Amino acid sequence: MSAPTQTRERTSSSTETEELTGAEIVVRALRDEGVETVFGYPGGAVLYIYDELDKQEAVQHVLVRHEQAAVHAADAYSRSTGKVGVALVTSGPGATNAVTGIATAYMDSIPLVVITGQVPVALIGNDAFQEVDTVGITRPCTKHNFLVRDVNELAQTIKTAFYLAASGRPGPVLIDIPKDVTAKRCRYEYPEKVQLRSYKPTVKGHSGQLRKALQLIANAERPLFYTGGGIILSDSAAELTQLVRRCDAPITNTLMGLGGYPASDRQFLGMLGMHGTYEANMAVQHCDVLVALGARFDDRVTGNLSHFAPHAKIIHVDVDPASISKNVKVDVPVVGDLCSVLREMNELAEEMGIGDGSLERWWAQIEEWRQRDCLHYTQTDTIIKPQYVVQKLFELTAGNAIVTSDVGQHQMWAAQFYGFDRPRRWINSGGLGTMGFGLPAAMGAQMAEPQSTVVCVTGEGSIQMNIQELSTCQQYKLPIKVACLNNGYLGMVRQWQEFFYEERYASSYMDALPDFVKLAEAYGHIGLRAEKPADVEPVIREALRLKDRMVFMDFLVDRTENVYPMVPAGAALSDMILV
Numbered sequence: 001m002s003a004p005t006q007t008r009e010r011t012s013s014s015t016e017t018e019e020l021t022g023a024e025i026v027v028r029a030l031r032d033e034g035v036e037t038v039f040g041y042p043g044g045a046v047l048y049i050y051d052e053l054d055k056q057e058a059v060q061h062v063l064v065r066h067e068q069a070a071v072h073a074a075d076a077y078s079r080s081t082g083k084v085g086v087a088l089v090t091s092g093p094g095a096t097n098a099v100t101g102i103a104t105a106y107m108d109s110i111p112l113v114v115i116t117g118q119v120p121v122a123l124i125g126n127d128a129f130q131e132v133d134t135v136g137i138t139r140p141c142t143k144h145n146f147l148v149r150d151v152n153e154l155a156q157t158i159k160t161a162f163y164l165a166a167s168g169r170p171g172p173v174l175i176d177i178p179k180d181v182t183a184k185r186c187r188y189e190y191p192e193k194v195q196l197r198s199y200k201p202t203v204k205g206h207s208g209q210l211r212k213a214l215q216l217i218a219n220a221e222r223p224l225f226y227t228g229g230g231i232i233l234s235d236s237a238a239e240l241t242q243l244v245r246r247c248d249a250p251i252t253n254t255l256m257g258l259g260g261y262p263a264s265d266r267q268f269l270g271m272l273g274m275h276g277t278y279e280a281n282m283a284v285q286h287c288d289v290l291v292a293l294g295a296r297f298d299d300r301v302t303g304n305l306s307h308f309a310p311h312a313k314i315i316h317v318d319v320d321p322a323s324i325s326k327n328v329k330v331d332v333p334v335v336g337d338l339c340s341v342l343r344e345m346n347e348l349a350e351e352m353g354i355g356d357g358s359l360e361r362w363w364a365q366i367e368e369w370r371q372r373d374c375l376h377y378t379q380t381d382t383i384i385k386p387q388y389v390v391q392k393l394f395e396l397t398a399g400n401a402i403v404t405s406d407v408g409q410h411q412m413w414a415a416q417f418y419g420f421d422r423p424r425r426w427i428n429s430g431g432l433g434t435m436g437f438g439l440p441a442a443m444g445a446q447m448a449e450p451q452s453t454v455v456c457v458t459g460e461g462s463i464q465m466n467i468q469e470l471s472t473c474q475q476y477k478l479p480i481k482v483a484c485l486n487n488g489y490l491g492m493v494r495q496w497q498e499f500f501y502e503e504r505y506a507s508s509y510m511d512a513l514p515d516f517v518k519l520a521e522a523y524g525h526i527g528l529r530a531e532k533p534a535d536v537e538p539v540i541r542e543a544l545r546l547k548d549r550m551v552f553m554d555f556l557v558d559r560t561e562n563v564y565p566m567v568p569a570g571a572a573l574s575d576m577i578l579v
Contacts, residue, residue: 018187018188019185019187020185020187021151021183021184022048022177022182022183022184022185022186023048023049023051023052023183024052024188025154025155025158025188026049026052026158026177026182027059029154029155029158029159029190030059030086030158031056032190033084033158035083035084035086037060037062037077038059038060038061038074038087038088039061039064039069039071039073039077039086039443040061040063040064040067040070040087040088041063041064041065041066041067041070041088041090041094042090043090043091043092043094044090044091045090045091045092045117045118045119045130045178045179046090046091046094046115046177046182049115049177062443062472063472064443065468065469065471065472066097066466066468067089067093067094067095068098068100068101068440068466069101069466069468069469069472070088070089070098070440071089071098071100071101071105072101072104072434072440073085073087073440073443074086074112074114075101075104075105075112076443076444076448077444077447078105078111078112079110079424079427079441079444079445080402080444080449081424082233082235082424083111084111084112084113084165084166085110085111085113085444086112086115087101087112087113087114088114089114090117090130091116091117091131091132091134091179092130092131092132094116094117094130095117095132095137095138095176096132098116099137100434100436101114101434102114102142102172102174103434104432104437105171105172106172106431107429108429108430108431108432109169109171109229109233110170110171110172111170111171112165112172112173113158113161113162113174114172114173114175115175116174116175116176116177117176117179117182118131118134118179119131119178119179120179121178121181122180124178134174135174138174141172142172142174143164143165144161144164144173146160146173146174146176147176147178148176148177148178148181149178149181151186155189155190156191156194157175158190159190159194160194160196161173161174163193163194164196164199168201168319169201169318169320201319201337202319202321202335202336203336204336204340204341204344205334205336205341205344206336207348209332209333210334210345211352213291213315214345214349214352214354215352216289216313216331217247217249217289217291217315217354218357219289220288220289221288221362222283222288222289222311222362223247223290223291223359224249224250224251224252224283224284224289224290224291225240225243225244225247225250225251225293226251226252226254226272226284226291226292226295227240227251227252227260227292227293227295228253228254228256228257228293229254229256229257229294229295229430230293230294230295230318230319231257231260231293231294231423232256232260232294232424234319234339235423236260236338236342237260237422237423239338239342240293241262241265243342244261244267245267246346246350246354246355248267248355248357248359249267249291250267250268250269250362250363251267251268251269252271252272252277252280253270253271253272254272254295254298254301254430255271255415255428255430256430257294258415258426259421259422259423259424260294260423262421263419269283269366271415271416272284272301273300273303273567274300274301274303274566274567275412275415275566275567276565276567277374277416277565278369278370278372278374278565278576279366279370281565281573281574282369282573282574283369284573285307285309285310285573285574286311286365287309288312289313289315290312290315292314293342294317295318296323296326297327297328298327298431302328303567303570303571304570305328307574308328308572308573313332314329314332315330315332315334316330316332317335317336318334318335319335319337374564374578375417379533380533381532381533381534382532383533383557383558384530384531384533384536384557385557385558385561386409386413386557386558386561388533388536389483389485389540389555389557390413390416390417390418390457390483391417392536392537392540393455393483393540394417394418396537397453397455397544399418399419400452401425401452401454402445402446402449402452402453402454403418403454403455403457404428404437404441404442404445404454404455404456404457405438405456405458406428406437406438406439406457406462407433407434407435408435408462408490408491409485409492409561409562410457410458410459410462411428412492412563413485414457415428418457427441427445435462435465436462436465436466437466438457439456439458439466439467439469439470439473439480439482440466441456442454442456443472443476443478443480446479446480447476447478453544454480454481455480455481455483456480457483457485458482458485459484459486459487459490459491460484460486460487460488460516461489461510463482463484463516467519470520470523470525470550470552471523473525473550474525474550479547479548479549479550479551480551481543481544482520482551482553483553483555484516484553484555485555486554486556486557488513488559489510490507490509490510493508495562495563495566498562499566499568499577500568517552517554519552520551520552525549525552526549526551527551527554528542528543528551528552528553528554529554529556530554539555540553564578564579565578
């Protein structure tokens, strides 16, 4: 054991003042932040850091096969645990490969710290080997980023990065570290906390605004709660459930908010938006008070903005003041942390006696909309419907799996047919819509929750974006279950071409696909295929029985099946295609 390692073990992080290299500082700071897992890929500019990682065991490094996958895995690790995810990549192409993962996390407000290597300080700007302007490239898709030119600033910068990533509206923060900075030495002192004069997120909501909001809810005849990913990120699902049940009001979630309120509860209307349920979308269009919590009125949710919730007074609670009235003008804005705000709303609601009103007529109307059974499909004996696969996954996992997805039709079917009763069980790319997210996300979730069943719902197009991560799954013995809804098409592209491009299927058909069963076996995993409906349940049961093995399930599903309901782009939410 080296002398520095011995010193680390016997001194407290807050009082350490021995001299360390920049690389040692990076690893020590990660340990002092409580980081247990880092996802990454080595290269010349970060070799000093990798050398130090190899000398210790407190921080585990997971070697992926592509830098995009490293960031997606760190992203899903964060979504699963609520902790800040960490990725480490080298300069140049290492950094640029990571950009898609960083942008994915940025759009979904996921707290990450991404550490990138950079060429030595003296070579910056000289077009050196594997040099790119990482700070410039990532400025639009990070919450903040840093270039550390002085080793004396490294520890403070790392502490600040973790603070920025996790506080206020969360997001990815990048630290670009030149190679020579990781070799230089300085005294190590890690700050216990950070205070930034220009950055002070609001936590507590304005009590007067909260009373005003609750009075609107109390007087409403047709109230509706509309909640997004902010409920998940703020760990406020319990507080939300308490308030919604007290008010006896219906609730709808965005794609990112699924699991924030129990899907099995009678007050839950399903997801809203472009592929939302009929009852959820109609409730939005007819409510008189809309309570938006941790949602950003995304275009896939609102449809035509001028026709969105036309009869409603809108209450909007969000930790980010820039999100309020950005897309939709609101009547009662509240800035604050959702968990804090909802606790106060529950206390005030009890004090004000809210919850005694009758919403029988509103519920009667909602039950009438529910009779449309907008998610109905017909499963025959001859061809597998993709919805059936997801329903069987839900049934056979008892709704307890962590489900990751890629992007496309399979993502929507997973959202519609796998009922999430708990938060942090549904992990997908909502804002950026990143194909290739599902498999590395499943890796991150499985590393975070090794005892949980993790299922990646994907398509034959998306899975090939990062399929090399099957190698990572084998190296780390990750028993992920992949459910590939294989229809031979880029399904959502084909659906839009059918509806809006006169059935011209330009480049949406996969002419050459691998044998996924053999491919899985080549990587050392188990491959199973379902070709007819009777195969579906046995295949899933066998995959779940093999608890310690990664299993790739290839479901050959109906090639022409579409996702319904569907709101065409630019239409009002009430203008749904139902069949």
